[in-house]
Amino acid sequence: MGALQVLSTGDEPATRGDDFGFDPQFTERIKGIALWMYRNYFRVEVDGIRNVPASGRALLAANHAGVVPYDGAMIRTSIIAEHPRPRHARMLVVDWAFALPYLSMLLTKTGNVLAHPDNAATLLERDELVGVFPEGVKGAAKRYSNRYHVQRLGRGGFVQVALRTGAPIVPVAVVGSEEVHPVMFEVRPLARLFGWPTAPITPTFPLLGLAGLLPLPSKWFIAFGKPINVSHFGADAANNSRIVLELTEHVREWIQGTLHRLLPRRRTIFF
DSSP states (O other): OOOOOOOOOTTSSSEEOOOOOHHHHHHTHHHHHHHIOOOOOOIIIIEEEEEEEEEESSEEOOOOOOOSSHHHHHHHHHHHOOSSSSEEEEEEGGGGGSSSSSHHHHHHHTOOEEOHHHHHHHHHHHEEEEEEEETHHHHTTTTGGGTOOOOTTTSSSHHHHHHHHHHOOOEEEESSSSTTTOOEOOOOHHHHHTTTTOOEEOTTTTGGGGGGSSSSOOOOEEEHHHHHHHOGGGGGGGOOOHHHHHHHHHHHHHHHHHHHHGGGGGGSSOO
């Protein structure tokens, strides 16, 4: 199914509708809401935005937190708001989010894609900017007491995709997402009953019902690291467990170290 090319004008980011359901016009119409959240609610500050390639394929790899994926939305918005040549990042999202009727439509139309290596590879081969959260559900549901301790980055699947497509990896550190929905503990039997990947309990949910899903106005910082060039390894390196492990750990160490550097910039979680 062919892609529909939509040309940008002026300083607007180049956009592309495609067979994944991305709707550039819809995304443009709701951009103001994301920018308001970015500037006024989370008050995001960004470091290293120029490390995001202005064109061509690249894979953003970020730490993950929050029951609702506000971190993906704010990463995308930071590139639109701060980059000298804005572009859309296509974030990979876990399958359970697409099972929710209204959220599924919003995620799809704004360019998010079901998290799967094949989908990531397809987008990268189209020279898209793709965002992944290698910690997965374990990162999103980590307890508040473990906040900003980066979990194991899966089995290095994101590195294998980067190696196979020759896409540089841009590590991303996010401060603020751990506090939007502080997870106190997890009810695993409830998760198994409903087939959810997790059933986290926060100070506001389920105590306040749907209102408990509203994010707390934490203060955010997002830092983008320098791109890690993997093209010289060659596509066959995706099958080399040593190379995959070393690159995975390099990304994890950069994210963890940058989180430690960013956290002292906040006086409290809200300021």
